[in-house]
Amino acid sequence: MRQRRLKNEINVVPYIDVMLVLLVIFMVATPMMTTSAVDVPTVDKASTAPAKALEVVIRADQSLSLIDRARGGQEESVSRADLKQRLRDLTERDPEQPVLIVGDKQVRYEAVLAVMDEAKKAQVKRVSLLTQSSGK
Numbered sequence: 001m002r003q004r005r006l007k008n009e010i011n012v013v014p015y016i017d018v019m020l021v022l023l024v025i026f027m028v029a030t031p032m033m034t035t036s037a038v039d040v041p042t043v044d045k046a047s048t049a050p051a052k053a054l055e056v057v058i059r060a061d062q063s064l065s066l067i068d069r070a071r072g073g074q075e076e077s078v079s080r081a082d083l084k085q086r087l088r089d090l091t092e093r094d095p096e097q098p099v100l101i102v103g104d105k106q107v108r109y110e111a112v113l114a115v116m117d118e119a120k121k122a123q124v125k126r127v128s129l130l131t132q133s134s135g136k
Contacts, residue, residue: 051069052069052070052097052098053069053070053097053098053099053100054066054067054068054069054070054087054090054091054097054098054099054100055067055068055069055099055100055101055102055130056083056087056099056100056101056102056115056119057075057102058101058102058103058104058107058111058112058115059104059107060104060105060106060107062107062111063077064077064078064079064080064083064115065077065078066078066086066087066090068090070094070097080114080118083115083118083122084118084121084122085122087099087118087119087122087124088122088123091122091123091124095123095125096125096126097124097126098126098127098128099119099124099126099127099128100128100129100130101115101116101119101127101128101129101130102130103115103129112129
């Protein structure tokens with residue numbers, strides 16, 4: 001009696017069927033996905049800062065200070081806990097007063113977002129980031 005030889009081949013037909021089913025699923029599901037566009041600001045759009053703005057300065061050690069350009073521009077140190085109340089007090093006389101956030105290059109993005117969040121909690125309507133022009 002003769003022995004049967006084993007085949008050392010992989011049958012790929014079931015794998016192709018699975019791949020085609022997955023392809024159809026992705027083709028149907030892709031148009032249903034919502035995408036969002038991110039509008040990244042450039043420094044050349046706004047060349048000058050408003051003259052009467054209120055500035056929140058974040059230093060490299062994450063200490064905060066306020067500069068009120070409308071009242072002489074004196075710098076006042078403020079704690080993170082008092083920031084919301086100070087912003088509310090200073091923007092009470094003019095709800096449309098712009099607030100500029102000035103962050104040091106070494107400051108983490110998280111600290112800048114925390115200050116922006118405090119400004120929004122203080123119901124500041126116009127919050128912007130102050131940048132240096134690239135000189136182009």
